[in-house]
Amino acid sequence: MPEQLSDHISTQHTQMAEVLAKIVNDKYEWVEQRKTQQPLGSFEHLLTASDRSFYDALNTGKTAFILECKKASPSKGLIRQDFDLDYIASVYHQYADAISVLTDEKYFQGNLEFLPRVRAQVSQPVICKDFMVDVYQVYLARHYSADAILLMLSVLDDQHYQTLANVAHQLGMGILTEVSNEEELHRAVALQAKVIGINNRNLRDLSTDLNRTKQLAPLLPEGTMIISESGIYTHQQVRELSQYANGFLIGSSLMAEENLELAVRKVTLGENKVCGLTHADDAAKAYQAGAVFGGLIFVPQSKRYVDLDNARLTMSGAPLRYVGVFQNHTIEAITQIATTLKLFAVQLHGEEDQAYVDQLRAHLPSQIEIWKAYGVSDCLPTKLERHIDRHLFDAKVGTQSGGTGQRFDWQLLTEVNDVMLAGGLSPENAQQAANIGCLGLDLNSGVESEPGKKDLHKLTLAFDAIRQY
Secondary structure, three states, rough: OOHHHHHHHHHHHHOOOOHHHHHHHHHHHHHHHHHOOHHHOOOOHOOOOOOOOOOOOOOOOOOEEEEEOOOEEEEEOOOOOOHHHHHHHHHHHHHHHHHEOOOOOOHHHHOHHHHHHHHOOOOOEEEEOOOOHHHHHHHHHHHHOOOEEEEEEEOHHHHHHHHHHHHHHOOOOEEEEOOOOHHHHHHHHHHHOEEEEEEEEEOOOOOOOHHHHHHHHHHHHOOOOEEEEEOOOHHHHHHHHHOOOOOEEOOOHHHHOHHHHHHHHHHHHOOOOOOOOOOHHHHHHHHHHHHOOOEOOOOOOOOEEEOOOHHHHHHHOOOEEEEEEEEEOOOOHHHHHHHHOOOOOEEEEEOOHHHHHHHHHHOOOOOOEEEEEEOOOOOOOOOOOOOOOEEEEEEEEEOEEOOOOOOHHHHOOOOOOOOOEEOOOOOOOOHHHOOOOOOOEOOOHHHEEOOOEOHHHHHHHHHHHHOOO
16 A cells, blocks of 8 residues: 555544445555456556546436445445346436446445446446545546546545546546545545535444535535435435435435335435326326326226226236225225235225224235325314324315315425325426425326326426426
8 A cells, every 4th residue: 555545544534434444455455456467558558538428417407316236335234135237227227317336346245347237238427436546446447337436535635536536537537526524525626526425424433414415515616516425215305405415326225125116216206196097008107207106096986986907907007006095985995905906005085083094004904004185275184193104185175175186275284204295286386396395296187188097298297397306
């Protein structure tokens, strides 16, 4: 290890977590071994400049997402047992602005070979995320098709950073410059870093604190591209932090989810539902647009009523999470339908009280959620307290609650953590509705060409509007 960097690590980061110091030391050993196995002279003459701009990819005017391929980490151990890179790339290709690939073998079970494999399946720039301590690694990353690299100011002194950054830019590669405290932030600015990643993880104890982004981002010059890294799990966190950051790097929280497609939708778009599905092709349209949930209405007087057979056919159209809508049904009827169809949730739209909900909870399989809908006119009704997994607020017109195509005064909403918003939602107001910060929107008549027939164009417009933040 170069003496000056050894001094830098020992003096400037005396409190650094031992695990990080060990990773860095091990990385130096790895680099020396790799130089012997794969000398720079054996591939440097083959290198060409990257043709995928990391900086342009992030500069779209919308919140950017760097989605990460990560099998394991020192803080979490094995995160994704079934680490199918082809599947991961196929999902990320639809949503990411750039894709990060962990290549450290010892601590993250990564591999440089992952880079070309992912890159071949996507059009986005691919970032080699590793502990870069030697300029050789920059050349090596480009040799394995990386379009960008991560440089950590917790690991590099300014001179080393500049050396690695210069080579990266000569090779047409972008740089994600990571900072974890105010001192590193000021160094990043002085080094003219174009994209600064604020790591919400405390490198001393590996805990995460999203307030770090809120505290550090305002200190950066206007126009700096800011990426918030680590600890991002929900769309509500994304919405809140998007006031401070231009984008997010998300890895562990996605990798831990078996259904990666729905996990990415939930964090980038929210947990949105398209209700009143009556045909398999409508379910397919909702899924294609970006929905997580599909609503099946089992209320006979509804224009969008489905019976058990119609519901089963509709569900065959797309792998949404299906929610059955009921109104003053018997507990036996709800339990039978929900169990037969393996619904994700039942949504109660009638006068069901707490005693009813308690009884229903006792009868339903434990994995099936219970949602409660409330009609809102002039004020918010009192929410039921027990056994309700999420609350849905819909417009109430006269005695009719839901299905009115009308909206209520959204300013009435104060607590939105476990709330779905319904009533009069359309492509025209979906962005405004999403900005309120509820768990998700419940779309129905506003995305139809006629009652019970969903319109793909309207659905696409609505979800495009939701993504405008």
